[in-house]
Amino acid sequence: MEAAIGFPIRAPGNMTATAMPATSLDTTPDTAMVDAARAGDGEAFGHLYASYARMVHGILMARVPPDEVDDLMQDVFLAAFRKVHTLRDAAAFGPWLAMITRNRANDFHRHKPEMAELTEDIVAADRTEAEATAILALIQTLPDAYRETLVLRLVEGMTGPEIAERTGLTAASVRVNLHRGMKQLREKLGGRHE
Amino acid sequence: MSDAYLWDRSGEPDPEIQRLEDALGPLRAPQPPPEWRPQPKVHAIPVRGAWDARWRGAMAAGIALVLGASWLVSRPMGMGWKVARVEGAPFVGSRPIRTTGRLGVGEVLVTDGGSRAKLDVGEIGEVELEPNSRLRLVRAHRSDHRLALDHGILHAMIWAPPRLFSVETPAAVAVDFGCDYTLKVEDSGTTTLHVTMGWVGFEQDGHESWVPAGAECIRGAGKQPGTPYFVDASDAFRASLARLDFERDPTALDTVLALARPRDALTLWHLLPKTGGAAQGRVYERLAELRPQPAGVTRAGALSGDRQMLERWWDVLGYGDSSFWRIWKGPSPFAAK
Numbered sequence: 001m002e003a004a005i006g007f008p009i010r011a012p013g014n015m016t017a018t019a020m021p022a023t024s025l026d027t028t029p030d031t032a033m034v035d036a037a038r039a040g041d042g043e044a045f046g047h048l049y050a051s052y053a054r055m056v057h058g059i060l061m062a063r064v065p066p067d068e069v070d071d072l073m074q075d076v077f078l079a080a081f082r083k084v085h086t087l088r089d090a091a092a093f094g095p096w097l098a099m100i101t102r103n104r105a106n107d108f109h110r111h112k113p114e115m116a117e118l119t120e121d122i123v124a125a126d127r128t129e130a131e132a133t134a135i136l137a138l139i140q141t142l143p144d145a146y147r148e149t150l151v152l153r154l155v156e157g158m159t160g161p162e163i164a165e166r167t168g169l170t171a172a173s174v175r176v177n178l179h180r181g182m183k184q185l186r187e188k189l190g191g192r193h194e
Numbered sequence: 195m196s197d198a199y200l201w202d203r204s205g206e207p208d209p210e211i212q213r214l215e216d217a218l219g220p221l222r223a224p225q226p227p228p229e230w231r232p233q234p235k236v237h238a239i240p241v242r243g244a245w246d247a248r249w250r251g252a253m254a255a256g257i258a259l260v261l262g263a264s265w266l267v268s269r270p271m272g273m274g275w276k277v278a279r280v281e282g283a284p285f286v287g288s289r290p291i292r293t294t295g296r297l298g299v300g301e302v303l304v305t306d307g308g309s310r311a312k313l314d315v316g317e318i319g320e321v322e323l324e325p326n327s328r329l330r331l332v333r334a335h336r337s338d339h340r341l342a343l344d345h346g347i348l349h350a351m352i353w354a355p356p357r358l359f360s361v362e363t364p365a366a367v368a369v370d371f372g373c374d375y376t377l378k379v380e381d382s383g384t385t386t387l388h389v390t391m392g393w394v395g396f397e398q399d400g401h402e403s404w405v406p407a408g409a410e411c412i413r414g415a416g417k418q419p420g421t422p423y424f425v426d427a428s429d430a431f432r433a434s435l436a437r438l439d440f441e442r443d444p445t446a447l448d449t450v451l452a453l454a455r456p457r458d459a460l461t462l463w464h465l466l467p468k469t470g471g472a473a474q475g476r477v478y479e480r481l482a483e484l485r486p487q488p489a490g491v492t493r494a495g496a497l498s499g500d501r502q503m504l505e506r507w508w509d510v511l512g513y514g515d516s517s518f519w520r521i522w523k524g525p526s527p528f529a530a531k
Contacts, residue, residue, distance in 0.1 A: 040390075040408065050227055057223035066221055081391060082351065082374055132220045154211070155218045159202040178200050186210065 034090035037081075045081055052094065055166040056101050058152040062140065063105035066133060072108060076101045095168030138188050139181075146181030149174055274298035275314050275334060280322065282309025303329045305346070315339050315359060319352035319370075332362060347378045365413035366398035373407070383415035388425070393513075396422075403464060406513040414440050421468065423461045428453055435461065447473055451480045459485040459511050467499050485511055 030051060036044030056076050060069045080097055087096055136155070139147050152158045152167075160178055164171040198205030274296040277286060284291045284305045286298075297303050297313060305311055305327050313321045313329070316339055323329055327346020333339065341348075342362040352359045352370045359370040361377055365385040368377055373392025379385050387396050388410045396403040396411045398419065405411045405422045412420035420439045423432060434449035447469075454462055462481040469477050474497055481487075487496065488510050495503040 042407065053227035054223050054225075061221060078353075078391075129220050132218050135214065135217055136221060153200065154214050155221050156223060157215070160200075161202060175197070175201060179197050182197075182200055182211070185214075189210075 030093060031090040034084070034087065034093045038085045038087060038090070040085070042081075045084065048093065049077055052097055052166065054156040054158060055094070055152065055163075056097065058156040058158070059098060059101040059148055060105055061136065061155055062144075062148040062151040063102070064108050066136065068108060072104055076104050079104070092168070094166045098167045135189075139185060141188070142181055142184055145173075145177050146184060149177040150181040150185060153178055274301070275316060275331065277303060277314075278312045280310040280312050282306065282325070284309045284311035284323070297331050299331050299334050301331055303331075315341075315350075315352065318358060319350060321351075322349045324348065343377055343379050345379045345381055347376065349376050350374070363413070365415065366396050366419075369395040369397055371395060380415075385413045387411045387413075404508075404513070406460070409460060412436070412439070419468075421461055421464045424457055427455070427458055427461075431458065438465075444473065447476070451476060454480060454484060456484045460513060463504070463508060463511060466496065466504070481507075 030048065033044045033047045033051075037048055053073075056073055057069060060072050060076070064072060076097070079100055083100075084093075087093060136151070139150050139154075141147075142150065149163060149169075152163045153160065158166070160174045161171060163169065164174045167174075169177075199208045200211055276294060277284070277291055277297045278294045279291045282305065284303060286295050286303050287301050289295060291311060303311060303313065303323060305323050305325050307325050310325060311323045313323065315321055316334065316336075318339060321329075321341065324347035327348065328344040329346070329348060330342040330344065331340075332342050337358060339359045340362065341360075344364070348361070350359070350361065350370065351374045356371040357369055361368045361370075363377060363379050363385040364383040365379075366387075368375070368387055371393040373394055374390040375392075375394050376388045376390070377385065378388075387394060387405055389405045389407050391407050393407070394405045396405055396413065398413065401419050403411045403419065403422050408426070409422050409424050411422040414420065418440055421435055423435055427435075430449060431453040434446040434453070437443040437446035438450060450461070450465075459481055462477055462484065465477050466474065466481060478493060478496055485507075487507050491503045491507050496507065
């Protein structure tokens with residue numbers, strides 16, 4: 001079922017307020033916030049930012065070096081803030097923001113600056129962070145959809161239903177991507193399952 | 195083992211997944227995320243874990259801005275700026291821009307009724323020029339990116355530290371503080387600044403207005419300084435303000451004061467040093483009613499144009515700390531008093 005690796009966008013109409021995850025930071029439906037943001041309401045955009053920060057952070061973390069994520073995240077939300085008035089379907093905000101994020105990550109790789117190599121001393125200076133970075137590097141070798149879904153789940157702590165609701169992927173696709181991505185990650189980690 | 199834990203953390207926890215969650219925890223986005231502030235991007239030297247610092251506190255912002263400025267001024271600049279045709283047939287001088295071209299210092303970019311163009315502002319932003327516009331590149335220095343809009347409309351999106359980018363118009367100079375804004379210069383010379391994001395200073399002859407996102411400021415053809423206002427103010431409020439600014443109709447002040455909302459403290463704060471006599475006292479009273487003055491601000495001080503007091507008052511209006519406007523230099527809105 002490799003087809004699930006793509007990004008099948010769920011029909012926006014399926015996104016309803018009742019589908020909001022329990023951990024959402026605001027109970028106001030996103031569509032109302034998007035409508036307000038499109039009308040220039042900065043506070044409404046702030047609510048959207050709070051709701052989607054983890055998704056944007058995770059998508060970037062799946063694609064770029066961790067040290068670059070914060071800067072790129074700011075770029076993504078600035079671009080979204082600037083262009084939100086062009087979004088025709090308020091219910092498609094999540095997939096639209098995810099697309100902006102992926103494009104920004106791609107732009108980064110097209111224009112990325114030369115990176116200095118880390119010495120072992122620097123790496124060893126923070127073993128906890130070094131371990132996290134090493135595991136992330138393994139995840140980043142997985143196919144796009146697997147690594148993005150896995151990072152949203154394992155790094156950002158989002159559940160499968162939340163990932164589907166935020167990114168616009170179908171729940172079935174997220175589930176398959178998580179399953180297959182985790183299987184490949186276990187193999188790379190020399191895991192003992194499956 | 196079932197996928198239930200992987201899917202939604204239900205069912206029996208998977209020890210390996212738990213170990214991965216723990217190990218990857220340091221990379222997680224801060225929870226809750228920092229407050230959203232549509233601040234412009236500054237080119238600070240990336241510092242691991244600097245998330246909070248960048249989003250909080252004027253001190254950190256100031257450091258980042260200084261670092262960003264240092265970084266920018268140390269970078270070489272090419273010859274002129276890249277121009278791209280958006281539609282129609284824009285010209286640089288007599289050269290038509292079919293796809294892309296360059297605009298050199300002293301050259302003019304012109305669009306007719308059916309053309310539009312986009313201009314890269316060095317590496318710090320971009321400008322889009324609407325039809326029937328004329329734009330000159332005045333300066334392309336690393337520390338001073340300056341355009342002149344003779345007429346027409348431009349949209350600017352700048353992510354540099356404050357004051358590195360400015361646009362001259364016949365009526366005033368728009369000084370960028372990192373933002374997204376539109377400038378419109380009519381054939382009469384009347385200039386309108388509309389700020390979508392961030393902040394812009396609008397300066398002329400030592401008089402500066404501070405215009406935050408959501409607000410506009412108009413300068414008359416004769417360079418009469420208009421007073422900033424939020425575009426969602428009522429039509430009556432805006433019309434009265436225009437009569438006050440450009441027709442010197444003192445009766446218009448009654449309507450402005452009566453219709454002012456707390457948010458319109460922006461307008462009243464700018465009016466305070468522009469008015470005099472009894473009218474100034476009335477502006478003071480209404481401003482204090484809408485946004486009470488903080489400790490240390492006295493009526494006598496505010497009416498005399500005491501800069502420190504007025505800036506302290508500005509700081510409680512909710513449009514950003516006045517120190518932000520002071521990071522580099524520049525006259526205050528009360529400088530002309």
